[in-house]
Amino acid sequence: MRGVVAFAGLASLFAIPSSLAQDIDFDGIDAAPDPVVVTPAVAVASQTVSVAPVAQQASAAAASVTIALDNGASSLESTPAPVEKRSVPYKRDGTCAAQPSGSGYVPIPDTPQNFLADSGVWGDSLTAPLPDGYSLIFSNLTGSLSASNYMGLYTLRSYDTNACAGYCKKASGCVSFNVYVERDPTLDPNTNNCPTPPSTSNFRCTLWGTPVTAKQATNKGQWRAKFQVLIAGSNAYSKVAAPAPVAPTDPLTQFTASDPLKGAMNAPLDSNGHNTYMGYTYYPFSQSQGYTPSTCAAACLAQTAYDKAHPAADGSFMACLFFNAYVLNINGVPQGLYCSNYNTTWSSAYA
Numbered sequence: 517m518r519g520v521v522a523f524a525g526l527a528s529l530f531a532i533p534s535s536l537a538q539d540i541d542f543d544g545i546d547a548a549p550d551p552v553v554v555t556p557a558v559a560v561a562s563q564t565v566s567v568a569p570v571a572q573q574a575s576a577a578a579a580s581v582t583i584a585l586d587n588g589a590s591s592l593e594s595t596p597a598p599v600e601k602r603s604v605p606y607k608r609d610g611t612c613a614a615q616p617s618g619s620g621y622v623p624i625p626d627t628p629q630n631f632l633a634d635s636g637v638w639g640d641s642l643t644a645p646l647p648d649g650y651s652l653i654f655s656n657l658t659g660s661l662s663a664s665n666y667m668g669l670y671t672l673r674s675y676d677t678n679a680c681a682g683y684c685k686k687a688s689g690c691v692s693f694n695v696y697v698e699r700d701p702t703l704d705p706n707t708n709n710c711p712t713p714p715s716t717s718n719f720r721c722t723l724w725g726t727p728v729t730a731k732q733a734t735n736k737g738q739w740r741a742k743f744q745v746l747i748a749g750s751n752a753y754s755k756v757a758a759p760a761p762v763a764p765t766d767p768l769t770q771f772t773a774s775d776p777l778k779g780a781m782n783a784p785l786d787s788n789g790h791n792t793y794m795g796y797t798y799y800p801f802s803q804s805q806g807y808t809p810s811t812c813a814a815a816c817l818a819q820t821a822y823d824k825a826h827p828a829a830d831g832s833f834m835a836c837l838f839f840n841a842y843v844l845n846i847n848g849v850p851q852g853l854y855c856s857n858y859n860t861t862w863s864s865a866y867a
Protein backbone atom coordinates (compact mmCIF):
# COMPACT_ATOMS: atom_id res chain seq x y z
CA MET A 517 0.00 0.00 0.00
CA ARG A 518 1.25 3.44 -0.83
CA GLY A 519 -0.04 6.58 0.72
CA VAL A 520 -0.01 8.98 3.61
CA VAL A 521 -0.04 8.73 7.54
CA ALA A 522 -1.74 9.83 10.77
CA PHE A 523 -2.78 8.98 14.28
CA ALA A 524 -6.24 9.95 15.35
CA GLY A 525 -9.76 9.36 14.33
CA LEU A 526 -10.63 5.86 15.30
CA ALA A 527 -11.27 5.05 18.90
CA SER A 528 -8.51 2.57 19.46
CA LEU A 529 -5.01 2.06 20.62
CA PHE A 530 -2.35 4.04 18.88
CA ALA A 531 1.24 4.50 19.81
CA ILE A 532 4.50 5.90 18.61
CA PRO A 533 7.18 3.66 20.05
CA SER A 534 9.85 5.95 21.47
CA SER A 535 12.61 4.17 19.58
CA LEU A 536 10.55 4.13 16.39
CA ALA A 537 11.56 0.52 15.93
CA GLN A 538 9.48 -1.22 13.31
CA ASP A 539 9.25 -4.54 15.15
CA ILE A 540 5.77 -5.55 16.21
CA ASP A 541 5.13 -3.78 19.51
CA PHE A 542 4.27 -6.82 21.61
CA ASP A 543 3.92 -4.81 24.83
CA GLY A 544 1.47 -2.51 23.10
CA ILE A 545 -0.47 -5.43 21.67
CA ASP A 546 -0.59 -7.16 25.06
CA ALA A 547 -1.96 -3.98 26.59
CA ALA A 548 -4.61 -3.62 23.90
CA PRO A 549 -8.06 -5.19 24.35
CA ASP A 550 -8.50 -8.76 23.13
CA PRO A 551 -10.42 -9.14 19.89
CA VAL A 552 -14.16 -9.57 20.26
CA VAL A 553 -15.13 -13.10 19.25
CA VAL A 554 -18.70 -14.04 18.34
CA THR A 555 -20.25 -17.50 18.15
CA PRO A 556 -23.31 -17.56 15.89
CA ALA A 557 -26.38 -19.14 17.43
CA VAL A 558 -27.43 -22.65 16.47
CA ALA A 559 -30.98 -23.40 15.37
CA VAL A 560 -31.68 -20.06 13.79
CA ALA A 561 -32.60 -19.68 10.14
CA SER A 562 -31.05 -16.27 9.71
CA GLN A 563 -29.43 -13.43 11.58
CA THR A 564 -28.75 -9.94 10.35
CA VAL A 565 -25.85 -7.98 11.74
CA SER A 566 -24.62 -4.59 10.68
CA VAL A 567 -20.97 -3.74 10.96
CA ALA A 568 -19.70 -0.24 10.18
CA PRO A 569 -19.26 0.03 6.43
CA VAL A 570 -15.79 0.87 5.25
CA ALA A 571 -16.66 4.40 4.21
CA GLN A 572 -17.84 5.26 7.71
CA GLN A 573 -14.78 4.03 9.49
CA ALA A 574 -12.81 7.21 9.61
CA SER A 575 -15.52 8.92 11.60
CA ALA A 576 -15.62 5.98 14.00
CA ALA A 577 -19.17 6.84 14.92
CA ALA A 578 -21.15 4.24 16.75
CA ALA A 579 -22.51 1.71 14.30
CA SER A 580 -25.50 -0.29 15.32
CA VAL A 581 -25.06 -3.97 15.88
CA THR A 582 -28.06 -6.16 16.07
CA ILE A 583 -27.64 -9.81 16.82
CA ALA A 584 -30.92 -11.59 17.22
CA LEU A 585 -29.92 -14.56 19.29
CA ASP A 586 -33.11 -16.44 18.83
CA ASN A 587 -35.61 -17.11 16.10
CA GLY A 588 -33.53 -15.04 13.73
CA ALA A 589 -34.69 -12.16 11.63
CA SER A 590 -37.53 -12.91 9.33
CA SER A 591 -36.67 -10.24 6.80
CA LEU A 592 -34.46 -12.61 4.89
CA GLU A 593 -37.23 -15.08 4.23
CA SER A 594 -38.60 -13.03 1.40
CA THR A 595 -35.22 -13.15 -0.32
CA PRO A 596 -35.37 -15.49 -3.33
CA ALA A 597 -33.80 -18.94 -3.07
CA PRO A 598 -31.60 -20.32 -1.59
CA VAL A 599 -32.94 -19.06 1.73
CA GLU A 600 -35.06 -21.74 3.31
CA LYS A 601 -38.78 -21.14 3.45
CA ARG A 602 -40.37 -22.38 6.63
CA SER A 603 -43.72 -22.24 8.25
CA VAL A 604 -42.72 -23.03 11.83
CA PRO A 605 -40.47 -20.87 13.99
CA TYR A 606 -37.45 -22.10 15.91
CA LYS A 607 -38.21 -22.61 19.61
CA ARG A 608 -35.99 -23.17 22.59
CA ASP A 609 -38.58 -23.60 25.35
CA GLY A 610 -38.44 -27.39 25.64
CA THR A 611 -42.05 -27.74 24.51
CA CYS A 612 -41.49 -30.54 21.99
CA ALA A 613 -42.86 -28.17 19.33
CA ALA A 614 -42.02 -29.09 15.73
CA GLN A 615 -38.88 -27.34 14.46
CA PRO A 616 -38.08 -26.23 10.90
CA SER A 617 -36.83 -28.99 8.62
CA GLY A 618 -33.42 -28.65 7.04
CA SER A 619 -32.67 -29.79 3.49
CA GLY A 620 -29.67 -31.96 4.28
CA TYR A 621 -29.08 -35.71 4.45
CA VAL A 622 -29.97 -37.51 7.70
CA PRO A 623 -28.01 -40.70 8.38
CA ILE A 624 -29.61 -44.04 9.23
CA PRO A 625 -29.53 -44.86 12.07
CA ASP A 626 -29.98 -41.23 13.06
CA THR A 627 -27.24 -40.93 15.67
CA PRO A 628 -24.68 -38.23 16.53
CA GLN A 629 -21.90 -40.72 15.67
CA ASN A 630 -23.30 -41.31 12.20
CA PHE A 631 -23.78 -37.62 11.57
CA LEU A 632 -20.01 -37.21 11.91
CA ALA A 633 -19.09 -40.49 10.20
CA ASP A 634 -21.50 -40.68 7.24
CA SER A 635 -20.15 -39.03 4.11
CA GLY A 636 -23.73 -38.39 3.02
CA VAL A 637 -23.69 -35.59 5.59
CA TRP A 638 -20.36 -33.93 4.83
CA GLY A 639 -19.31 -35.32 1.41
CA ASP A 640 -20.40 -32.14 -0.37
CA SER A 641 -17.83 -30.13 1.58
CA LEU A 642 -15.04 -32.00 -0.20
CA THR A 643 -16.37 -31.37 -3.70
CA ALA A 644 -17.99 -27.94 -3.28
CA PRO A 645 -16.98 -25.46 -5.98
CA LEU A 646 -14.46 -22.78 -5.05
CA PRO A 647 -16.27 -19.46 -5.55
CA ASP A 648 -14.55 -17.00 -7.83
CA GLY A 649 -12.39 -14.50 -5.92
CA TYR A 650 -12.06 -16.63 -2.77
CA SER A 651 -9.56 -19.17 -1.50
CA LEU A 652 -10.31 -22.23 0.61
CA ILE A 653 -9.12 -21.75 4.21
CA PHE A 654 -10.27 -25.08 5.67
CA SER A 655 -12.48 -27.98 4.69
CA ASN A 656 -14.63 -30.71 6.28
CA LEU A 657 -14.05 -29.67 9.91
CA THR A 658 -16.46 -30.56 12.71
CA GLY A 659 -16.60 -27.02 14.09
CA SER A 660 -18.09 -23.82 12.72
CA LEU A 661 -16.39 -20.45 13.12
CA SER A 662 -16.28 -18.46 16.33
CA ALA A 663 -14.46 -15.41 15.03
CA SER A 664 -14.41 -11.64 14.92
CA ASN A 665 -16.67 -9.26 13.06
CA TYR A 666 -19.67 -11.54 12.66
CA MET A 667 -21.86 -10.34 9.81
CA GLY A 668 -24.81 -12.69 9.78
CA LEU A 669 -26.19 -16.14 9.10
CA TYR A 670 -28.24 -17.63 6.26
CA THR A 671 -29.83 -21.03 5.87
CA LEU A 672 -29.24 -22.59 2.46
CA ARG A 673 -31.17 -25.23 0.52
CA SER A 674 -28.02 -27.14 -0.33
CA TYR A 675 -24.28 -27.08 0.34
CA ASP A 676 -24.08 -24.04 -1.91
CA THR A 677 -20.72 -22.30 -1.56
CA ASN A 678 -21.52 -19.95 -4.44
CA ALA A 679 -24.74 -18.82 -2.77
CA CYS A 680 -22.87 -18.04 0.45
CA ALA A 681 -20.18 -16.22 -1.55
CA GLY A 682 -22.99 -14.22 -3.14
CA TYR A 683 -24.20 -13.09 0.29
CA CYS A 684 -20.62 -12.19 1.22
CA LYS A 685 -20.16 -10.18 -1.97
CA LYS A 686 -23.34 -8.23 -1.24
CA ALA A 687 -22.38 -7.49 2.37
CA SER A 688 -20.09 -4.46 2.57
CA GLY A 689 -16.95 -5.41 4.49
CA CYS A 690 -17.45 -9.20 4.24
CA VAL A 691 -14.08 -10.90 3.86
CA SER A 692 -14.74 -14.54 4.79
CA PHE A 693 -17.58 -17.01 4.97
CA ASN A 694 -18.28 -20.40 6.50
CA VAL A 695 -20.57 -23.09 5.05
CA TYR A 696 -21.41 -26.07 7.23
CA VAL A 697 -23.98 -28.73 8.05
CA GLU A 698 -25.69 -28.43 11.44
CA ARG A 699 -27.44 -31.34 13.18
CA ASP A 700 -30.59 -29.91 14.72
CA PRO A 701 -33.61 -31.44 16.46
CA THR A 702 -36.95 -31.81 14.64
CA LEU A 703 -38.72 -31.13 17.95
CA ASP A 704 -37.74 -28.55 20.57
CA PRO A 705 -36.09 -31.03 22.98
CA ASN A 706 -37.52 -31.59 26.45
CA THR A 707 -35.67 -33.70 29.02
CA ASN A 708 -38.80 -35.64 30.03
CA ASN A 709 -41.06 -35.68 27.01
CA CYS A 710 -38.85 -35.62 23.91
CA PRO A 711 -35.19 -35.83 25.03
CA THR A 712 -33.80 -37.20 21.75
CA PRO A 713 -36.08 -36.28 18.86
CA PRO A 714 -35.12 -37.29 15.30
CA SER A 715 -32.58 -34.94 13.75
CA THR A 716 -32.67 -32.70 10.72
CA SER A 717 -29.60 -31.41 8.85
CA ASN A 718 -29.39 -27.71 8.05
CA PHE A 719 -27.00 -26.03 5.63
CA ARG A 720 -25.76 -22.81 7.22
CA CYS A 721 -23.76 -19.92 5.83
CA THR A 722 -22.13 -17.32 8.10
CA LEU A 723 -20.36 -14.13 7.04
CA TRP A 724 -17.31 -12.51 8.64
CA GLY A 725 -15.54 -9.17 8.28
CA THR A 726 -12.05 -10.50 9.03
CA PRO A 727 -9.71 -13.16 7.68
CA VAL A 728 -10.27 -16.51 9.45
CA THR A 729 -8.23 -19.62 10.24
CA ALA A 730 -8.91 -23.28 11.05
CA LYS A 731 -7.99 -22.55 14.68
CA GLN A 732 -11.24 -20.63 14.90
CA ALA A 733 -13.46 -23.56 13.89
CA THR A 734 -14.21 -24.12 17.55
CA ASN A 735 -18.00 -24.22 17.71
CA LYS A 736 -18.66 -27.96 17.82
CA GLY A 737 -22.32 -27.76 18.80
CA GLN A 738 -24.12 -28.12 22.12
CA TRP A 739 -26.53 -30.28 24.07
CA ARG A 740 -30.23 -29.55 24.06
CA ALA A 741 -31.75 -31.91 26.63
CA LYS A 742 -30.24 -35.21 25.47
CA PHE A 743 -30.12 -34.13 21.84
CA GLN A 744 -26.65 -33.40 20.51
CA VAL A 745 -26.35 -30.45 18.13
CA LEU A 746 -23.29 -31.07 15.94
CA ILE A 747 -21.40 -29.49 13.07
CA ALA A 748 -19.87 -31.35 10.10
CA GLY A 749 -18.46 -30.50 6.68
CA SER A 750 -17.40 -27.03 7.81
CA ASN A 751 -15.59 -25.13 5.03
CA ALA A 752 -14.29 -21.56 5.18
CA TYR A 753 -13.31 -19.22 2.38
CA SER A 754 -11.63 -15.81 2.38
CA LYS A 755 -11.33 -13.16 -0.29
CA VAL A 756 -8.18 -13.44 -2.33
CA ALA A 757 -7.61 -9.74 -2.91
CA ALA A 758 -7.47 -6.94 -0.37
CA PRO A 759 -10.77 -5.08 -0.18
CA ALA A 760 -11.09 -2.37 -2.80
CA PRO A 761 -12.33 1.13 -1.91
CA VAL A 762 -16.10 1.05 -1.82
CA ALA A 763 -16.95 4.75 -2.06
CA PRO A 764 -15.39 7.86 -3.59
CA THR A 765 -14.94 9.14 -0.02
CA ASP A 766 -13.04 6.02 1.05
CA PRO A 767 -9.56 7.13 2.19
CA LEU A 768 -8.15 4.11 0.39
CA THR A 769 -8.82 5.86 -2.92
CA GLN A 770 -5.88 8.16 -2.10
CA PHE A 771 -3.45 5.23 -2.14
CA THR A 772 -2.26 2.64 -4.61
CA ALA A 773 -2.20 -0.98 -3.50
CA SER A 774 0.97 -2.99 -3.87
CA ASP A 775 0.90 -6.68 -4.65
CA PRO A 776 0.31 -8.77 -1.53
CA LEU A 777 3.47 -8.75 0.58
CA LYS A 778 5.22 -11.84 1.92
CA GLY A 779 5.66 -10.30 5.36
CA ALA A 780 5.40 -7.03 7.27
CA MET A 781 7.54 -4.11 6.09
CA ASN A 782 10.95 -3.67 7.63
CA ALA A 783 12.28 -0.63 5.84
CA PRO A 784 15.90 0.49 6.05
CA LEU A 785 16.99 4.05 6.87
CA ASP A 786 16.77 6.40 3.91
CA SER A 787 19.83 7.45 1.89
CA ASN A 788 20.54 10.22 4.42
CA GLY A 789 20.42 7.80 7.33
CA HIS A 790 17.04 9.00 8.53
CA ASN A 791 14.28 6.79 9.86
CA THR A 792 11.18 6.93 7.66
CA TYR A 793 9.00 4.90 10.04
CA MET A 794 6.35 6.97 11.76
CA GLY A 795 4.76 4.53 14.20
CA TYR A 796 1.72 2.31 14.08
CA THR A 797 -1.92 2.07 14.91
CA TYR A 798 -3.46 -1.18 16.11
CA TYR A 799 -7.16 -2.03 16.05
CA PRO A 800 -8.21 -5.13 17.98
CA PHE A 801 -11.09 -6.71 16.06
CA SER A 802 -14.41 -5.56 17.43
CA GLN A 803 -18.00 -6.33 16.62
CA SER A 804 -19.06 -2.70 16.18
CA GLN A 805 -16.40 -1.65 13.68
CA GLY A 806 -15.21 -3.18 10.45
CA TYR A 807 -11.45 -2.86 10.05
CA THR A 808 -9.91 -3.03 6.60
CA PRO A 809 -7.01 -1.40 4.77
CA SER A 810 -9.28 1.66 4.54
CA THR A 811 -8.93 1.97 8.31
CA CYS A 812 -5.16 2.18 7.91
CA ALA A 813 -5.55 4.69 5.08
CA ALA A 814 -7.69 6.89 7.34
CA ALA A 815 -5.13 6.56 10.15
CA CYS A 816 -2.30 7.45 7.77
CA LEU A 817 -4.13 10.58 6.55
CA ALA A 818 -5.04 11.54 10.11
CA GLN A 819 -1.42 11.30 11.18
CA THR A 820 -0.37 13.67 8.44
CA ALA A 821 -3.05 16.12 9.51
CA TYR A 822 -1.93 15.85 13.12
CA ASP A 823 1.75 16.29 12.27
CA LYS A 824 0.97 19.25 10.03
CA ALA A 825 -0.86 20.90 12.92
CA HIS A 826 2.08 20.18 15.22
CA PRO A 827 5.18 20.91 13.12
CA ALA A 828 8.78 20.95 14.31
CA ALA A 829 10.40 24.28 15.32
CA ASP A 830 11.57 24.81 11.73
CA GLY A 831 8.02 24.25 10.45
CA SER A 832 8.75 20.81 8.99
CA PHE A 833 6.59 17.75 9.65
CA MET A 834 6.49 14.13 8.57
CA ALA A 835 3.75 13.18 6.15
CA CYS A 836 2.45 9.63 5.93
CA LEU A 837 2.89 8.60 2.30
CA PHE A 838 2.99 4.84 2.74
CA PHE A 839 1.40 2.35 5.06
CA ASN A 840 1.53 -1.37 5.61
CA ALA A 841 -1.72 -3.05 6.70
CA TYR A 842 -1.82 -6.58 8.04
CA VAL A 843 -3.77 -8.84 10.33
CA LEU A 844 -1.82 -9.86 13.41
CA ASN A 845 -2.32 -13.52 14.38
CA ILE A 846 -1.45 -15.06 17.73
CA ASN A 847 -1.11 -18.86 17.55
CA GLY A 848 -3.04 -18.84 14.30
CA VAL A 849 -5.95 -16.76 15.62
CA PRO A 850 -6.47 -13.33 14.03
CA GLN A 851 -6.36 -10.58 16.67
CA GLY A 852 -6.58 -7.23 14.98
CA LEU A 853 -5.43 -4.90 12.24
CA TYR A 854 -1.91 -3.50 12.47
CA CYS A 855 -1.09 -0.40 10.42
CA SER A 856 2.46 0.88 10.23
CA ASN A 857 3.19 4.24 8.69
CA TYR A 858 6.11 5.64 6.72
CA ASN A 859 6.92 8.98 5.13
CA THR A 860 8.58 7.23 2.19
CA THR A 861 7.33 4.63 -0.25
CA TRP A 862 9.24 1.35 0.02
CA SER A 863 9.24 -1.55 -2.39
CA SER A 864 7.93 -4.99 -1.50
CA ALA A 865 11.54 -6.17 -1.32
CA TYR A 866 11.59 -4.76 2.23
CA ALA A 867 8.62 -6.83 3.39
Ligand SMILES: *[C@@H]1O[C@H](CO)[C@@H](O)[C@H](O)[C@H]1NC(C)=O
Nearest residue numbers: 631632633638656658748749
Ligand atom coordinates in the same frame (compact mmCIF):
# COMPACT_ATOMS: atom_id res chain seq x y z
C1 LIG B 1 -14.57 -35.54 6.97
O1 LIG B 1 -15.01 -35.31 8.31
C2 LIG B 1 -15.49 -36.48 8.97
C3 LIG B 1 -16.01 -36.03 10.33
O2 LIG B 1 -17.26 -35.42 10.17
C4 LIG B 1 -14.39 -37.49 9.09
O3 LIG B 1 -14.87 -38.65 9.71
C5 LIG B 1 -13.89 -37.82 7.70
O4 LIG B 1 -12.79 -38.69 7.80
C6 LIG B 1 -13.47 -36.56 6.96
N1 LIG B 1 -13.17 -36.93 5.59
C7 LIG B 1 -12.11 -36.46 4.94
C8 LIG B 1 -11.88 -36.98 3.56
O5 LIG B 1 -11.42 -35.61 5.42
Ligand SMILES: *[C@@H]1O[C@H](CO)[C@@H](O)[C@H](O)[C@H]1NC(C)=O
Nearest residue numbers: 786790791792834835859860
Ligand atom coordinates in the same frame (compact mmCIF):
# COMPACT_ATOMS: atom_id res chain seq x y z
C1 LIG C 1 11.11 11.27 6.28
O1 LIG C 1 11.39 11.67 7.60
C2 LIG C 1 12.80 11.81 7.87
C3 LIG C 1 12.94 12.05 9.36
O2 LIG C 1 12.20 13.17 9.74
C4 LIG C 1 13.34 12.91 7.02
O3 LIG C 1 14.72 13.08 7.29
C5 LIG C 1 13.11 12.56 5.55
O4 LIG C 1 13.56 13.63 4.74
C6 LIG C 1 11.64 12.31 5.30
N1 LIG C 1 11.49 11.80 3.95
C7 LIG C 1 10.60 12.34 3.11
C8 LIG C 1 10.53 11.71 1.75
O5 LIG C 1 9.87 13.27 3.42
